[in-house]
Amino acid sequence: MPVSTDPGITQDELRLAARNHGMPLEALRWPITPVGLHYLLIHYDVPLVDPAAFRLEVVGAVGQPLVLTLDDLKARPAVEIVSTFECAGNGRALLEPRPVSQPWLNEAVGTARWRGAGLAALLEEAGLASDAADVVFCGLDRGVEGEVEQRYERSLPVAEALRAGCVLAYEMNGGALPPQHGHPLRLVVPGWYGMTNVKWLSEIRVVTEPFAGYQVASGYRVRQTEDEEGRPVTRMRPRSLMAPPGIPQFETRDRIAERGTHLLEGRAWSGRAPIARVEVSVDDARTWADAVLLRDFDDAHAWCGWSFAWEATPGDHVLCSRATDESGDVQPLEPEWNLGGYENNAVQRIRVHVD
Amino acid sequence: MPVSTDPGITQDELRLAARNHGMPLEALRWPITPVGLHYLLIHYDVPLVDPAAFRLEVVGAVGQPLVLTLDDLKARPAVEIVSTFECAGNGRALLEPRPVSQPWLNEAVGTARWRGAGLAALLEEAGLASDAADVVFCGLDRGVEGEVEQRYERSLPVAEALRAGCVLAYEMNGGALPPQHGHPLRLVVPGWYGMTNVKWLSEIRVVTEPFAGYQVASGYRVRQTEDEEGRPVTRMRPRSLMAPPGIPQFETRDRIAERGTHLLEGRAWSGRAPIARVEVSVDDARTWADAVLLRDFDDAHAWCGWSFAWEATPGDHVLCSRATDESGDVQPLEPEWNLGGYENNAVQRIRVHVD
Numbered sequence: 001m002p003v004s005t006d007p008g009i010t011q012d013e014l015r016l017a018a019r020n021h022g023m024p025l026e027a028l029r030w031p032i033t034p035v036g037l038h039y040l041l042i043h044y045d046v047p048l049v050d051p052a053a054f055r056l057e058v059v060g061a062v063g064q065p066l067v068l069t070l071d072d073l074k075a076r077p078a079v080e081i082v083s084t085f086e087c088a089g090n091g092r093a094l095l096e097p098r099p100v101s102q103p104w105l106n107e108a109v110g111t112a113r114w115r116g117a118g119l120a121a122l123l124e125e126a127g128l129a130s131d132a133a134d135v136v137f138c139g140l141d142r143g144v145e146g147e148v149e150q151r152y153e154r155s156l157p158v159a160e161a162l163r164a165g166c167v168l169a170y171e172m173n174g175g176a177l178p179p180q181h182g183h184p185l186r187l188v189v190p191g192w193y194g195m196t197n198v199k200w201l202s203e204i205r206v207v208t209e210p211f212a213g214y215q216v217a218s219g220y221r222v223r224q225t226e227d228e229e230g231r232p233v234t235r236m237r238p239r240s241l242m243a244p245p246g247i248p249q250f251e252t253r254d255r256i257a258e259r260g261t262h263l264l265e266g267r268a269w270s271g272r273a274p275i276a277r278v279e280v281s282v283d284d285a286r287t288w289a290d291a292v293l294l295r296d297f298d299d300a301h302a303w304c305g306w307s308f309a310w311e312a313t314p315g316d317h318v319l320c321s322r323a324t325d326e327s328g329d330v331q332p333l334e335p336e337w338n339l340g341g342y343e344n345n346a347v348q349r350i351r352v353h354v355d
Numbered sequence: 356m357p358v359s360t361d362p363g364i365t366q367d368e369l370r371l372a373a374r375n376h377g378m379p380l381e382a383l384r385w386p387i388t389p390v391g392l393h394y395l396l397i398h399y400d401v402p403l404v405d406p407a408a409f410r411l412e413v414v415g416a417v418g419q420p421l422v423l424t425l426d427d428l429k430a431r432p433a434v435e436i437v438s439t440f441e442c443a444g445n446g447r448a449l450l451e452p453r454p455v456s457q458p459w460l461n462e463a464v465g466t467a468r469w470r471g472a473g474l475a476a477l478l479e480e481a482g483l484a485s486d487a488a489d490v491v492f493c494g495l496d497r498g499v500e501g502e503v504e505q506r507y508e509r510s511l512p513v514a515e516a517l518r519a520g521c522v523l524a525y526e527m528n529g530g531a532l533p534p535q536h537g538h539p540l541r542l543v544v545p546g547w548y549g550m551t552n553v554k555w556l557s558e559i560r561v562v563t564e565p566f567a568g569y570q571v572a573s574g575y576r577v578r579q580t581e582d583e584e585g586r587p588v589t590r591m592r593p594r595s596l597m598a599p600p601g602i603p604q605f606e607t608r609d610r611i612a613e614r615g616t617h618l619l620e621g622r623a624w625s626g627r628a629p630i631a632r633v634e635v636s637v638d639d640a641r642t643w644a645d646a647v648l649l650r651d652f653d654d655a656h657a658w659c660g661w662s663f664a665w666e667a668t669p670g671d672h673v674l675c676s677r678a679t680d681e682s683g684d685v686q687p688l689e690p691e692w693n694l695g696g697y698e699n700n701a702v703q704r705i706r707v708h709v710d
Binding site for chain 2: 006007008009010011012013014015016017018019020021022024025026027029030034035036037038040042043044045046048093100101103104105107142143144145146149175178179180181244247248249250251252253256
C-alpha cells in the first residue's frame with residue numbers, strides 16, 4: 001500500500017470515500033445502529049443477487065459436500081446475536097504518513113442484530129476432514145486488488161470457525177439483509193474486525209493447507225514494510241467513541257455547546273475481552289475520570305454504552321474517551337503506525353467551543 | 356464558499372465525505388434505491404426524535420394554525436410517489452477550482468417511494484392568507500453555517516407549494532422513514548434538487564415577505580462571486596449516469612471488462628421536463644448513439660432507465676452517456692463553474708480497460 005505525506009486526500013481516496021461511509025457519530029445514541037447509518041466498506045461492487053437462484057456450497061475437505069438454498073438455511077435452527085463491527089482500517093486517515101486506501105477518520109463502526117443459521121452446526125453436518133486446517137469464505141463480489149483479480153475471500157482457522165457464535169446471517173435488525181450488507185447471506189464472526197464478515201457469501205471451502213489468498217496473505221496484515229511478513233489482523237482492539245455534544249459547524253464539523261451540564265454519551269467495545277472501564281478527559285487527555293458503564297446487551301461482542309456528566313465552562317475544550325478491556329488492553333493516546341493503516345485505536349479528540 | 360486549486364481534498368472536506376455518502380453507481384441497477392444505498396447529505400446532525408412526542412405545527416399567515424401529531428397526519432388521505440433526488444452539489448469535486456464543501460463526484464443521487472400526506476390539502480385546511488408569499492419548511496436539525504447559527508430551513512413560493520405532488524412523507528420504500536432520511540416526517544418536492552426536501556420537518560410557516568433565510572439567500576445560489584446576488588437553485592437539470600460495466604480495480608475504481616457484448620445500463624432524470632433521449636458514447640464523447648429508454652414509473656419526476664449494447668474490443672475506452680429532456684436541455688460535456696459548485700450536470704466519463 002502506498003503512503004502519502006501530503007495532507008491532501010487524493011482523487012483515488014475520494015472515490016472510495018464517496019461510496020463507502022462511516023457511521024455519523026451522533027448515531028452512537030442508538031444501541032442498534034439503524035440500517036443506512038451502519039458503516040460500509042465494500043471492496044468491489046455490490047452484486048445484484050437473485051435470492052431464489054442463490055445457493056451456498058460447502059466444499060473441499062468435508063465428508064459430505066452441501067448445496068443449500070436460502071430456504072434450506074432458514075429451515076435450520078435460527079441464531080440471533082448483536083455484534084459490533086469495526087473496519088480494520090478505521091482511523092487510517094489520521095496516520096502520518098497516511099496509507100493510501102479508504103480514508104477513514106473515526107467513524108467506521110456500527111452494531112446490528114444478526115439472525116441466521118449457526119456456522120458450527122453446518123460444518124459438523126458437512127463433516128470436517130481430520131486434516132482440515134482453514135475454512136475459506138468466498139463472496140460473490142469480484143475485483144482487482146494489488147494487481148490480483150479475485151473474488152473476495154477470507155479464511156478462519158478451523159478452531160475459530162467452530163467456536164460458538166459464528167452466524168450465516170440472512171437478517172439484519174429484523175429485516176432481510178440489505179444488498180450493501182451482503183444480501184442474501186453473509187458471515188458474522190463476533191469480535192473480529194469487519195473484513196472477516198464476508199458478504200454475499202456463496203461458498204465455504206475447507207482446505208488442508210493454511211489459506212494464502214490475497215485478503216489474508218497480502219491484505220490485512222500488520223507490518224512496517226512490504227517485505228515483512230507481519231502478523232494477520234484478527235480481533236478488534238478496545239476502542240471507545242463519543243457522540244459529539246452541542247451542535248456542529250457545517251464546514252469543519254467542530255462543535256459549539258452551551259455552558260452548563262452536558263451528559264456525554266458514547267459506546268465502547270473490544271473483540272478480545274469485555275470492556276472493563278471507560279474514562280473521559282475534558283482537558284485533552286491531561287486528566288481522566290471514570291464514565292458510568294451501561295451494558296445494553298448480554299452479547300459478549302456488542303458494544304457497551306457509557307455516559308459522563310460534563311460541566312461545560314466558557315472557552316475551548318478537547319474531549320476524549322478511553323476504553324480498557326478485561327485483558328488490561330487500553331487505548332493509546334497516539335496511534336501505532338503500520339503500512340496498511342490497520343488497528344488504529346488511538347483516543348478520539350473532539351474540539352468543543354463553549355459560549 | 357472558499358475554493359481550492361489544490362488537487363488534494365482537505366481534512367474539512369474529508370470529514371464531510373466520511374459521514375455523507377453517494378449511491379454506489381452499481382445501484383443504478385435497482386429502479387428503487389434500497390435504503391442505505393440512497394445518497395445522504397446531512398447539513399448538521401441526525402436528530403434523535405421521539406415520534407410519540409413529535410408535532411408538526413402550521414403557523415404564520417394562515418386562517419387556522421394547526422398542531423398535528425404523526426397519527427393526525429396518517430389519518431389523512433395518503434399519497435404515494437416515486438421521486439428521484441439529486442444533491443445540488445453533485446459533481447462539485449470535479450470542478451476546477453474546487454468549491455470547498457461536501458466533495459461529491461457523480462454519485463449524489465437516489466430514488467425512493469415516498470408515502471405521506473399531501474401538502475396542498477394541508478395548506479388549504481390551514482387557509483393561506485391572501486398576501487401569503489412563501490411557505491417556509493423548518494427541520495429539527497441545528498448547526499452553524501456561514502457563521503450563522505440556524506435550524507435548517509428552506510422555502511417555496513406559495514404557487515409551488517400548492518402544486519400537485521408535494522408530500523409530507525412518513526414512509527420510505529414501504530417502511531418507516533429511517534432517521535437519516537428525516538424520521539418521523541420530511542417534505543418531498545418532486546423535481547427540485549435534494550436540499551428542498553427538508554428532513555425532520557417540524558414547522559411549516561407561511562410568510563408574507565420573500566423568505567431570506569441562509570439556505571435560500573446565501574446557500575444554494577448560482578453565482579460567480581460572493582458579492583453577486585445570483586439566482587436560486589431550484590429544479591434538477593437533466594442528467595444521466597451509467598452503472599460501470601465489468602469489475603473494479605479496488606484502489607482506483609477503474610474498470611476491467613471482458614471483450615464481447617456488454618449491456619450498458621443506467622438511469623436519467625430531469626426536474627424540468629420528462630427525459631426525451633439518452634445517448635451513449637463509447638469513444639470519449641466523440642460520437643454518440645441513442646440508448647433504449649425504459650420508463651419504469653409513471654411518476655413525472657422518477658428517473659427513467661436506459662440500456663445500450665456495447666461491443667467491447669480490447670484496449671482502453673472511455674464510456675459516456677448524455678440525457679436530453681423534452682424542454683431541449685441537454686447535458687454539457689464540460690461543467691459550468693459557479694462558486695458553490697451547484698448544478699454540475701456535465702457528462703460522466705467511465706474508463707474501462709478491455710482485455
